[in-house]
Amino acid sequence: MTAPSVPPARWRPRPADDVFAMTVCGRQLRVSVRRAARSGARTPLLVINGLGASLELLQPFVDELPEELEVIRFDVPGIGGSPLPVVPYHVSTLAPLLSAMVRQLGHDRVDVMGFSWGGGVAQQFAVTHRRQCRRLVLAATGTGSLMVPARPSVLAKMLTPRRHRDPAYVNEIAGELYGGTMRTHPERAAEVLHAGARRGPRRGYYYQLLAGAGWSSLPALGLIRQPTLIIAGDDDPLIPTVNARIMHRGIRHSRVHIYSGGHLALLTEAAELAPVIDRFLAER
Secondary structure, three states, rough: OOOOOHHHHHOOOOOEEEEEEEOOEEEEEEEEEEOOOOOOOOOOOOEEEEOOHHHHHHHHHHOOOOOOOOOOEEEEOOOOOOOOOOOOOOOOHHHHHHHHHOOOOOOOOOOEEOOHHHHHHHHHHHOOOOEEEEEEEEEEEOEEOOOOOOOOHHHOOOOHHHOOOOHHHHHHHHHHHHHHHHHHHHHHHHHHOOOOOOOHHHHHHHHHHHHOOOOOOOHHHHHHOOOOOEEEEEEOOOOOOOOHHHHHHHHOOOOEEEEEEOOOOHHHHHHHHHHHHHHHHHOO
């Protein structure tokens, strides 16, 4: 796959994006809402980000979605512009927080997309708040603690937020960690991870890691009743492709799209993958 050029300056919230702080259930969250060009034309899309990443990370993907689709993003507690929580949280407690956030934003139902770590929260939301979730997209993700894991050498690199803070370091490990076009163009990892990103305290990263400890959706996959699109790369060292097939077997109304690429293809090949997701979301 030929690596397209990446303009880092583009990867920041556009003026049309409304970025603000809101208090939900006593927690302050930094939220971004890209308003739809035509109000009510489509079900809004709630996007849940990956480990250690502020909401800016998925800007390349959001930019490729049609203007009539409202997109909601947020920084999880302790990441980006959301303050560090007083005590650690869990995936099971983050889902009701998002449910309250969606209601405060004026929506009864949303489509939900979880990327990487965010895929676990998206699955939890789909199970415990099924009336608020119309359709589900799971991108480059798995079933939590009960899944086919990455190699130990890959997992070890996820135990520290250094890749989000040190461009030289991420260039060294990008190919092994993310696969896909990062193997031949490792410098692109720093572009997508650092362009416009906001840093939170290191403890926020560890809280986010801890949030998934002992959690798995594997026993509950049969409770996900929403139409579900599972997107996975054929060269993703972090989330081996077999995990997508496991989720597909467990989620009754699901389909799988295997793309040629690695863990960050949703960002670096957004122009190819965003239309796949949009077509699924646009279905009735």
